[in-house]
Amino acid sequence: MKTDAPTSTPSRAHPAAGAPTDAELIARILAGQKDCFELIIRRYNGALYKVGRSYGLAHATVQDLMQDTYVAAYQALGKFEARATLKTWLIRIMLNHCYQWSRKAAHQPQPAAAMPPTNEAPDTPQSPSTDGQQEILNRELGTVLEHCIQALPPDYRMVFVLRELEGLSSQETAQAIDITETNVNARLSRAKVQLRKQLESWYPRASVYEFNLIYCDEMVARVFRHI
Template sequence: MRNMGNADQELIRRVLAGEKDAYGLLVSAHSEAVFRVAYRITENEADADEVVQETFLRGYRALDRFDSRANFKTWIYRIGVNCALDARKARQKAGAVAIAEEFEEEQVAVQLADREAGPERILLDREIEGRRRKAMERMTESERTAFVLRHMEGSSMEEIAAVLGVEPNTAKQAVFRAVQKLRRSLAPLWVKA
C-alpha cells in the first residue's frame, strides 16, 4: 500500500497534467479533516462548510504553486486554518450570533439527558462548555489554531509549526499558552478534595 503522501503527490501530478477530476479525490481524502479543524475554529457548522469549500477552491487555484516536497495535508490545513480564521473574523465583525450555536447547546443537554444525567450534571456541563468557549475566544489566532490541531486533531508539533508557518518551539509555546488560558478559565469549577 502506498504512503498517503505519495498518493497525494500522484493525484496532484494528474491534476496538473490536465486530469481535473483527480482533484475530487484529494477533496474526498482531506475534506473531513479540514471540516473538523474549521468547525473547531469557527464553532459553527455552516461556517465550517463554507470554509471547506473555500479551502479547496483556493487550493485548486494555487495547486500549480504547491511545492511537491511539501505535505499536501499540511498545505491544505494551512489554507483551511486561514479561511476559518477569516470566517470567524467576518462573523465577529458583523456581530452575528449564530443560531446553530443555540441549537448545539440544546443538543448537548439532550445528549446528556439521554445518558440519564441529573440536572446538576447538565448544568455543570453547560457551564464548562461556556467557559471553554470564552477561553477559546480569548486565545490568539495562533494559540487557538495550535490548540485545536494538537488537542483535538492530534497533530504533531512539526505539523502544527508547518501549518502556522513558525518554528516547532514557537508552536509548542502557542499550545502551552492556550492550555494555560483554558485551565485558568476552568479553574473555578474544579472541586477541591
C-alpha cells in the same frame, strides 16, 4: 451547498494501503485526471472542518469556506511546491479564508454555534443496559469537550486542535499558523492546563468513577442471583 457535517476518513491516518499518496494524486490531477481531486477532498474534509470550527465559525459558514479553500487549492495546485505537506498547505489556505471572512463579518458577528447553556453535566442515561448507551455517552462527552475547547483563547484553541485532534507535528503546526515551534509548544501546554480546568468545572473530581444510583437496582439483582 449541503449543510450536513462533512464526512471523511480520519484525517490523522495516512492513506490506506494501496490508496494513492497525495503526491500521486496531485500528479494525476495535473495530468488532467480532475476526478482524482475528489479523493483529496474526502481525505481532508475532517481536518479543514475542525480548523474552521476552532476558528469560532458556525457549521454552515465553515462549509462555505471549505468549498472556497478546495476551489482555491485546485486552481493553485500547479504552484504547490511540497515544501510543506499537502495537509498543512490546505490548512493554511483554510485559515486565510477564515481570517478574510472574519474581517468582512467584523460588523456583523457570526451567531455562536449552539452550546449547552450552563455548566451542568449532560443528563445521565436512563437505562444502563441500553444497547446504544456507549454511543450516547460518547456523544455527550464529545459535546462537553467541544464546549471546553471552544472556551479556550483562539490562539491556544487552534494549536490544540492542530496538534491534538489533527495530529500535526510541532513543525507542521508552526508552518500552518506561522509561529515558532517554541510558541507552538508553549501554547499547547497552556491550552491543556486551561482545558483541564474547564473539564473540572463540568465534572467535579468527586463525580469521576462515581457509581450512579441508577445502577444500584441492577447490582442488587445481580448479587441476589448468586447468594
